[in-house]
Amino acid sequence: MSPAETNPAARTVASTQSEMTEIILPNDTNTLGNLLGGRLMHFIDLTGAMAAYRHSRTYIVTAAMDHIDFIRPVRLGDLLTLKSSVNRAFTTSMEVGVKVWSENTQTGKLLHVASAYLVFVAIDKEGCRQKVPQLIPETPNEIRRHADALLRREHREAEQARRKEARLATATQEDAAPINP
Numbered sequence: 270m271s272p273a274e275t276n277p278a279a280r281t282v283a284s285t286q287s288e289m290t291e292i293i294l295p296n297d298t299n300t301l302g303n304l305l306g307g308r309l310m311h312f313i314d315l316t317g318a319m320a321a322y323r324h325s326r327t328y329i330v331t332a333a334m335d336h337i338d339f340i341r342p343v344r345l346g347d348l349l350t351l352k353s354s355v356n357r358a359f360t361t362s363m364e365v366g367v368k369v370w371s372e373n374t375q376t377g378k379l380l381h382v383a384s385a386y387l388v389f390v391a392i393d394k395e396g397c398r399q400k401v402p403q404l405i406p407e408t409p410n411e412i413r414r415h416a417d418a419l420l421r422r423e424h425r426e427a428e429q430a431r432r433k434e435a436r437l438a439t440a441t442q443e444d445a446a447p448i449n450p
């Protein structure tokens with residue numbers, strides 16, 4: 270494969286689409302037989318990473334998992350299907366959306382149980398950040414998600430700046446406070 274084929278300037282959303290299905294076993298659940306939130310986040314991270322790998326074709330790290338809606342519980346014995354795709358590529362980072370459904374094995378009924386947005390950053394083996402190809406949104410939904418991802422990035426950056434200021438203010442107050450004997 271030529272370098273241009275391995276590392277094109279742009280990729281379609283469709284080429285990043287990924288899917289994973291798991292069966293929910295006792296080890297995945299709490300004492301009420303519901304899927305643990307942390308386990309669900311792990312599955313979301315993995316499925317999100319698959320889409321980011323398919324887009325960047327580099328090593329990646331998770332920079333943020335910034336919005337998760339846990340809509341309904343998932344029961345022991347259910348099948349869990351997660352689907353992901355890249356919503357937007359920036360310079361070295363990519364926003365990925367993950368949507369999750371449970372499936373009752375007896376009735377086949379599908380329920381939307383969670384959605385999440387994650388940001389992955391492309392790096393090389395030494396941990397240096399790498400540029401990622403641009404993303405080509407094609408369908409109306411992909412174009413909407415592409416636009417929304419930019420708004421979420423702006424919101425994320427504003428929130429990070431706010432938290433940094435709050436940390437600095439707390440540190441200044443602690444520096445000024447007298448030391449307790």
Ligand SMILES: CC(C)(COP(=O)(O)OP(=O)(O)OC[C@H]1O[C@@H](n2cnc3c(N)ncnc32)[C@H](O)[C@@H]1OP(=O)(O)O)[C@@H](O)C(=O)NCCC(=O)NCCS
Nearest residue numbers: 329330331332333358359360361362363388390398425429
């Ligand atoms: C994520 C990480 C690579 C960012 O490195 P950094 O030196 O802070 O980089 P910068 O601030 O210059 O940002 C680099 C890119 O990451 C994005 N980014 C950094 N922190 C982010 C955050 N908290 N949320 C969303 N995006 C973030 C920036 O927007 C930027 O994107 P762009 O190049 O597309 O514009 C670094 O913080 C890191 O390695 N974190 C640990 C990751 C990790 O261990 N994850 C869990 C296991 S995989």
